[in-house]
Structures are given as structure tokens and as C-alpha cells.
Amino acid sequence: xxxxxxxxxxxxxxxxxxxxxxxxxxxxxxxxxxxxxxxxxxxxxxxxxxxxxxxxxxxxxxxxxxxxxxxxxxxxxxxxxxxxxxxxxxxxxxxxxxxxxxxxxxxxxxxxxxxxxxxxxxxxxxxxxxxxxxxxxxxxxxxxxxxxxxxxxxxxxxxxxxxxxxxxxxxxxxxxxxxxxxxxxxxxxxxxxxxxxxxxxxxxxxxxxxxxxxxxxxxxxxxxxxxxxxxxxxxxxxxxxxxxxxxxxxxxxxxxxxxxxxxxxxxxxxxxxxxxxxxxxxxxxxxxxxxxxxxxxxxxxxxxxxxxxxxxxxxxxxxxxxxxxxxxxxxxxxxxxxxxxxxxxxxxxxx
Amino acid sequence: xxxxxxxxxxxxxxxxxxxxxxxxxxxxxxxxxxxxxxxxxxxxxxxxxxxxxxxxxxxxxxxxxxxxxxxxxxxxxxxxxxxxxxxxxxxxxxxxxxxxxxxxxxxxxxxxxxxxxxxxxxxxxxxxxxxxxxxxxxxxxxxxxxxxxxxxxxxxxxxxxxxxxxxxxxxxxxxxxxxxxxxxxxxxxxxxxxxxxxxxxxxxxxxxxxxxxxxxxxxxxxxxxxxxxxxxxxxxxxxxxxxxxxxxxxxxxxxxxxxxxxxxxxxxxxxxxxxxxxxxxxxxxxxxxxxxxxxxxxxxxxxxxxxxxxxxxxxxxxxxxxxxxxxxxxxxxxxxxxxxxxxxxxxxxxx
Numbered sequence: 001x002x003x004x005x006x007x008x009x010x011x012x013x014x015x016x017x018x019x020x021x022x023x024x025x026x027x028x029x030x031x032x033x034x035x036x037x038x039x040x041x042x043x044x045x046x047x048x049x050x051x052x053x054x055x056x057x058x059x060x061x062x063x064x065x066x067x068x069x070x071x072x073x074x075x076x077x078x079x080x081x082x083x084x085x086x087x088x089x090x091x092x093x094x095x096x097x098x099x100x101x102x103x104x105x106x107x108x109x110x111x112x113x114x115x116x117x118x119x120x121x122x123x124x125x126x127x128x129x130x131x132x133x134x135x136x137x138x139x140x141x142x143x144x145x146x147x148x149x150x151x152x153x154x155x156x157x158x159x160x161x162x163x164x165x166x167x168x169x170x171x172x173x174x175x176x177x178x179x180x181x182x183x184x185x186x187x188x189x190x191x192x193x194x195x196x197x198x199x200x201x202x203x204x205x206x207x208x209x210x211x212x213x214x215x216x217x218x219x220x221x222x223x224x225x226x227x228x229x230x231x232x233x234x235x236x237x238x239x240x241x242x243x244x245x246x247x248x249x250x251x252x253x254x255x256x257x258x259x260x261x262x263x264x265x266x267x268x269x270x271x272x273x274x275x276x277x278x279x280x281x282x283x284x285x286x287x288x289x290x291x292x293x294x295x296x297x298x299x300x301x302x303x304x305x306x307x308x309x310x311x312x313x314x315x316x317x318x319x320x321x322x323x324x325x326x327x328x329x330x331x332x333x334x335x336x337x338x339x340x341x342x343x344x345x346x347x348x349x350x351x
Numbered sequence: 352x353x354x355x356x357x358x359x360x361x362x363x364x365x366x367x368x369x370x371x372x373x374x375x376x377x378x379x380x381x382x383x384x385x386x387x388x389x390x391x392x393x394x395x396x397x398x399x400x401x402x403x404x405x406x407x408x409x410x411x412x413x414x415x416x417x418x419x420x421x422x423x424x425x426x427x428x429x430x431x432x433x434x435x436x437x438x439x440x441x442x443x444x445x446x447x448x449x450x451x452x453x454x455x456x457x458x459x460x461x462x463x464x465x466x467x468x469x470x471x472x473x474x475x476x477x478x479x480x481x482x483x484x485x486x487x488x489x490x491x492x493x494x495x496x497x498x499x500x501x502x503x504x505x506x507x508x509x510x511x512x513x514x515x516x517x518x519x520x521x522x523x524x525x526x527x528x529x530x531x532x533x534x535x536x537x538x539x540x541x542x543x544x545x546x547x548x549x550x551x552x553x554x555x556x557x558x559x560x561x562x563x564x565x566x567x568x569x570x571x572x573x574x575x576x577x578x579x580x581x582x583x584x585x586x587x588x589x590x591x592x593x594x595x596x597x598x599x600x601x602x603x604x605x606x607x608x609x610x611x612x613x614x615x616x617x618x619x620x621x622x623x624x625x626x627x628x629x630x631x632x633x634x635x636x637x638x639x640x641x642x643x644x645x646x647x648x649x650x651x652x653x654x655x656x657x658x659x660x661x662x663x664x665x666x667x668x669x670x671x672x673x674x675x676x677x678x679x680x681x682x683x684x685x686x687x688x689x690x691x692x693x694x695x696x697x698x699x700x701x702x
Contacts, residue, residue: 027627028549028550032550032627033628033646036646037388059383060378120377121687122686122687133484134485137485138488138489199380200691201691202691204686208378210381249543270645273619276378276384294645295384296387296647297383323591334556335554336474336556338556
């Protein structure tokens with residue numbers, strides 16, 4: 001990766017260790033809270049097109065690289081062998097709401113590969129979607145692994161394992177072929193040796209490996225504009241991108257940023273949120289990839305950061321900006337519905 | 352307020368505008384997220400006993416000063432006239448969970464003052480307490496203003512208005528006698544003219560007025576050790592402190608930081624959380640007050656910051672620290688219950 005920021009890049013100088021304030025939360029006449037972070041945009045060669053803050057810091061990508069983690073599902077032929085369409089492949093890239101269509105899709109994939117919810121090793125939690133929680137409670141239901149926001153990814157892992165003849169038990173472990181295949185994909189796509197990278201355990205029990213932010217952005221650039229990748233890899237990237245663009249609901253759900261933005265931008269933007277304020281995007285028409293992290297881990301900030309980057313690159317036209325107005329400046333309402341403040345990009349970040 | 356930090360104060364030097372990192376979120380071998388903030392401890396004369404970051408910044412106190420906002424309820428004689436005991440007075444200081452005992456207390460106070468839930472101007476939301484939400488959904492119930500986490504404070508406002516013969520409608524407005532009385536209390540307790548201070552609207556529709564952090568801490572010091580205040584004010588402070596110490600459940604609820612810490616510390620610590628990462632405490636035995644704000648507004652950080660300040664002052668003995676271990680270093684579990692990281696004070700903050 002080139003480490004010289006070209007003159008065209010817009011960089012905010014900061015003291016070592018202090019990323020710039022990129023998002024402000026206002027209330028009345030003053031700024032009430034501030035979010036710092038870093039964001040980087042690179043092309044398929046790794047050339048930096050724009051940068052704010054520390055682009056070399058190693059960051060756990062968490063769920064923001066789920067589209068990359070889905071590559072083996074398609075590349076091995078598992079998705080095709082099990083007849084997975086756009087909805088199922090998009091679902092394998094999801095941090096979903098646990099709405100009925102999500103859990104129904106998980107159950108259907110598992111049935112098709114001859115497994116059941118008990119084979120998922122992601123654990124359970126009540127759905128993100130509050131109305132679904134209340135409907136479940138009213139029906140006397142409790143959550144199972146199908147409701148886990150990562151169940152789609154795990155269904156993809158299991159489909160790959162079954163197709164490749166791997167033992168399915170323990171598929172979340174770092175040593176398991178499912179995770180080792182993903183490690184290989186990440187190293188190739190990110191252009192970095194991850195053999196000795198710091199490794200944590202994600203919320204859904206799989207490894208999460210720290211990757212320099214600019215290398216994560218490089219992987220996303222290559223994912224969205226895969227012409228220079230080996231043919232099977234390029235075909236897998238294109239298949240996943242097409243699925244996600246066709247089925248943005250399956251990636252997140254009702255009222256969610258990823259779903260709403262991709263529903264408006266179509267194939268121009270492929271994006272994925274991750275826990276602790278990480279966000280990645282591919283911009284195929286520009287041959288660019290984006291990776292960003294809010295220092296403090298807040299999703300409200302990482303979403304506004306992503307919108308600011310998309311505007312900076314120029315990917316949103318006027319009609320898109322109008323439709324996404326509350327994703328660019330998020331209004332804060334009190335409990336009576338009155339508008340009392342905003343979450344917005346800081347002035348130095350286009351706000 | 353003295354603006355020279357005495358040599359005894361522990362200060363972390365920072366560039367202007369950049370508060371120090373006070374809380375770290377770890378996962379595996381690395382720090383995944385970081386929270387900056389400021390915290391200050393002062394005595395009843397305003398002398399700074401400890402300080403991290405910018406103590407002069409104006410901060411909306413939000414709900415962290417509810418015990419101060421309850422002073423007129425007691426000082427006017429309203430609480431006594433309506434026979435309010437410890438539970439009801441503590442409830443007037445609450446950001447509560449909306450559990451049945453909370454909503455039941457709100458309904459009982461309103462009945463006693465001749466009003467009903469329809470007179471509350473705080474708006475509605477589903478309870479913070481997830482089990483209560485699910486029980487309500489199972490019973491086909493929907494939330495009303497009684498469930499609003501601020502309904503206790505609003506019941507206190509209405510009780511004061513009724514007792515003083517104020518028109519109750521519009522009691523949330525800045526110009527209303529209820530809010531003007533509170534403004535006077537805040538100015539006197541904080542030792543600062545708030546006539547031209549920035550003013551926003553809180554989540555429950557009342558004004559929230561920006562106050563320098565060190566003046567908020569001064570008010571809390573005086574609240575906990577009120578000997579030098581006028582007798583009626585001092586008596587009101589003591590009555591409220593006694594009520595909160597006796598009924599910590601009423602201030603927050605099941606599983607909440609404020610309730611759990613005060614249940615362990617008894618009368619040694621009186622603390623109250625607020626939205627956007629604000630936290631205040633009175634330490635009566637030390638004659639000290641604490642005010643802190645996490646820059647980015649995260650509660651997980653403001654709670655760990657408060658625990659770190661309590662430890663720094665020395666208010667927690669060994670038995671208390673053992674009982675509050677997960678409030679000092681908060682373990683992060685994945686969806687299978689495995690321990691994958693921690694939220695902890697940064698090394699420079701006693702972590």
C-alpha cells in the first residue's frame with residue numbers, strides 16, 4: 001500500500017493517536033457530544049483517494065466484511081449447488097433484524113442443506129427489530145439461533161462446509177476449514193499477511209482479525225471492481241454484489257441504514273455495517289473501496305460518517321440526497337416528537 | 352470557582368479541545384474502541400480535588416441533576432403535604448426502567464394530587480426494561496406517559512405545581528413557575544448565572560441548561576454536604592439524599608448501574624446518570640461532588656468513569672469493590688456467553 005497521501009487527498013492533520021472529530025451531536029444551540037474516527041477511500045491499486053485520521057490502524061472488521069466472508073460460499077460452488085438465489089446470498093452477508101423473512105430464510109437454507117437451527121453455533125438473542133420482539137412475546141415465543149443477526153452468515157458457513165465435506169461441528173473455530181478459507185480470502189483481498197495479526201472473538205463466536213483500515217478499504221475496492229482478480233474470485237464477487245443490490249432488505253431490514261441506503265443507490269453502493277463503529281463500502285463505478293471506524297464504537301456516528309464519505313466521493317446525486325436526508329443529517333426527536341437536535345458530519349468532514 | 356488546579360489534583364494534560372482517553376474497550380489482545388471525556392471532583396467551596404480533561408466546558412446535565420430538580424418538591428412542602436415517603440421522593444429523582452413498581456408509583460402519586468397520566472407532558476416510550484416490554488406485549492398493552500423513564504420527575508413537578516397553585520398545563524416550559532424555581536435552585540447550587548446559558552430541550556420536553564462541569568460538581572458537593580446552605584434548602588437536600596439511599600430501586604431499576612452501586616454503597620454515594628454520557632455524584636462523607644461527561648455520549652463509558660472516580664477518591668472499600676467488580680471492569684460476552692473483552696478504565700485513569 002502506498003503510504004504517501006496524494007495532493008488530491010483531503011486529510012485532516014491530527015496529533016498522533018488523536019483522530020479528528022468527524023461527527024457532532026447537537027442539541028439546541030450547542031454541540032452536546034462528539035465522535036472521533038478515521039476513514040479512508042482507496043482504489044483497486046491501494047492508492048489513497050481520501051483520508052481522515054489514522055488509516056494504518058489495525059481494526060477488527062467485525063461484521064463490516066461479511067460480503068468478503070461470503071466469497072467462499074459462492075467460489076466453492078456451494079451456493080449454486082444448493083440453489084441459493086439473490087435473497088439467500090444477500091442473507092449470507094447480513095446483520096439482520098430477525099424479522100420473519102430473515103428467520104424464514106435461515107430455516108429454509110438449513111433445511112436445504114440437511115441441517116437445523118441446532119447446528120448454528122452463533123448463539124441466540126432477541127431480534128434487533130423491536131416490533132418483531134413484541135410480536136414474538138405476544139405469541140409466547142423465545143429467540144433461537146435463527147434470530148441471531150449473524151444467522152445468515154452462519155447458514156452460509158454451514159452450506160460451504162457441507163458442500164466441501166467438512167465436519168460441520170466447530171465451524172466457528174479459527175482452525176476449521178471454513179474459517180481458514182476466509183482467512184485466505186481476506187489475506188488475498190486485503191493484500192496483507194494476517195498470520196500474526198491480533199485476533200479476537202466476535203459476538204457470534206467466530207474469529208475477528210485486526211486489519212489495517214486502508215487494507216480493508218483495498219479489499220472492498222477489489223470486491224466492487226474485481227476485473228484484476230482471478231476469474232473464479234471475480235465471478236464470486238460479482239455474484240454477491242448483484243445479490244446484495246437486488247435484496248437490500250435481506251442484509252439488514254426495516255428501518256436500517258444499510259437497507260435504506262442500498263435501496264436508494266442500487267448497484268452504485270454496496271455497504272455493510274459492523275459492530276463498534278466499523279463500516280465498509282464498495283463503489284464499483286468509481287473503482288473505490290471505503291473503510292471507516294468511529295473511535296468510540298457508536299453506530300450513529302459510523303452511519304453519518306459513511307454518508308459523508310459517499311457525498312465526498314460524489315456518488316449520491318441530488319435525488320438520492322433528498323431521499324437520504326435523514327441518513328446524512330439524522331434528526332433527534334424528544335418523546336413528544338419535537339425536533340431537538342441532530343447527528344451530523346463535523347464541518348471538517350463536509351457537515 | 353478557583354481555576355488553578357492545586358498540586359494535589361491529578362490532571363492529564365491534553366491539547367485544547369481533546370479530552371483524554373478515559374475508557375478502553377478491549378477484545379482479545381487489543382483495544383477495540385476508546386472513549387474520551389472529562390471528570391472533576393470538587394469540595395463544597397469549589398476547590399478542585401481531582402480533574403481529568405476540561406472541567407470548564409459547558410455541558411447539558413440532562414437527567415444527571417434530577418436530585419437537584421427535586422429540591423423544590425421538598426422545599427415548597429409539596430412532598431410533605433401529599434404524604435410522599437422515601438419511595439415517592441426517590442422516584443422523583445429517577446430515570447427509571449418502567450417496571451411495574453415504577454409505573455404503579457407514578458399512578459399513585461398522580462391519584463393523590465388529583466391528576467392522571469394525561470396530565471404528564473413527558474411523552475411515552477416503551478420501558479427500558481426488556482422483560483417488562485415483553486410482558487406488556489404478551490398482555491396486549493402499549494406504553495403511556497407512566498412508562499416514560501422521566502415520569503417520576505414529572506410527577507414531582509406536577510405535585511409542586513398543584514401545591515403552589517400553579518396552572519399545571521405547560522409545566523415543562525422554561526417560563527413556567529416549576530421550571531423557573533428549578534432554574535433558581537440550579538443557579539444557587541451551582542454558583543453560576545444561567546440567565547444566558549445555552550439551552551436545549553431534553554428528551555422529556557423540559558429545558559436542559561448547559562452548566563460548566565465543575566459547577567455541576569460543586570452543586571453535587573453542596574447537595575451531599577449541605578451544612579452551609581440555608582436551613583430549608585439544607586433540609587430538602589438531606590430529605591432527598593435519605594430517600595434515594597433508602598430506595599435505590601426507585602431511581603433506576605433491575606440491572607441498572609445507579610441502583611446496583613447505591614445498593615452496595617448505601618449513604619456513602621448518591622449518584623445519578625444522564626443521557627449523552629453525563630454522570631453526577633455526591634459523596635457526603637467526603638464533602639465532595641463529582642461531575643463527568645463522556646465526549647461521545649456513551650453510557651457504558653460514563654458508568655466505568657464514575658466507578659474509576661469513586662475508586663480514586665477512595666470511597667469504595669474492599670468488600671464494595673468485590674461486589675461491584677463488573678461495574679469497575681465490565682465484561683463483554685458473546686452470544687454464547689463466552690468472555691471476549693472488557694470495558695475498563697484507561698491506564699491513566701486507574702485502569
